[in-house]
Amino acid sequence: MQTRHVAPGWIGLALVLGTALAGPRPAVAGCAPAEITAPAADATLGDTRPVITWRPVPGATAYRVRVQSRVPEGAVITDLDTLASAPRFSPPQPLTDHRAIVRVTVTPDCGDAAETAAPLPGHRFFIDTRLTCPAATDLQVQRDAKGAHLTWTPPPGAVRYEVLAFGADDWRLQGRGETRDAAFALPDARSGPAVAAVRVRCGEGFGAFAFAAY
Numbered sequence: 001m002q003t004r005h006v007a008p009g010w011i012g013l014a015l016v017l018g019t020a021l022a023g024p025r026p027a028v029a030g031c032a033p034a035e036i037t038a039p040a041a042d043a044t045l046g047d048t049r050p051v052i053t054w055r056p057v058p059g060a061t062a063y064r065v066r067v068q069s070r071v072p073e074g075a076v077i078t079d080l081d082t083l084a085s086a087p088r089f090s091p092p093q094p095l096t097d098h099r100a101i102v103r104v105t106v107t108p109d110c111g112d113a114a115e116t117a118a119p120l121p122g123h124r125f126f127i128d129t130r131l132t133c134p135a136a137t138d139l140q141v142q143r144d145a146k147g148a149h150l151t152w153t154p155p156p157g158a159v160r161y162e163v164l165a166f167g168a169d170d171w172r173l174q175g176r177g178e179t180r181d182a183a184f185a186l187p188d189a190r191s192g193p194a195v196a197a198v199r200v201r202c203g204e205g206f207g208a209f210a211f212a213a214y
Contacts, residue, residue: 046132129205
């Protein structure tokens with residue numbers, strides 16, 4: 001059996017020619033992170049379904065949007081994970097009915113050949129519906145043969161009202177209900193004086209509580 005030896009110089013020349021004929025290797029395009037522009041970081045809003053926008057990323061074909069809202073005490077209210085084709089996202093449902101801390105991340109998708117950029121950290125904003133929903137005023141408790149009745153002045157934009165009754169000493173819940181009228185029949189006080197609390201519902205949010213003793 002004969003063995004042929006190829007000079008090292010020929011091997012190098014063949015590699016150079018092969019690379020030249022194949023052409024340069026295409027560079028992998030990077031995908032820049034998405035900068036969220038609205039709502040502003042750490043802003044407090046009265047809108048429960050704010051439109052989230054970010055700066056367009058060149059080459060991005062879609063954006064992965066993650067939105068999570070929590071009550072200030074920590075429990076999760078809403079957890080959304082979806083794709084958007086344009087640099088904006090409108091939540092399909094209210095992120096809260098009262099107060100919430102909302103965190104948002106947006107990750108652009110620039111195709112299979114592109115490197116995925118890490119989302120910019122720490123974009124957070126707050127929702128407090130009391131900013132846009134007024135409180136009930138001029139609460140009055142009247143008594144007659146049928147019991148105690150609570151009335152108040154209806155504020156503009158009120159849709160309905162939530163009414164709660166508590167014991168004045170132990171703050172134990174004694175009754176709860178909703179009404180569209182600016183009046184409510186209070187439950188009988190079980191042990192001593194009681195406190196009635198009313199909050200207004202405006203669209204998708206609640207206002208602050210107003211109180212009256214009876």
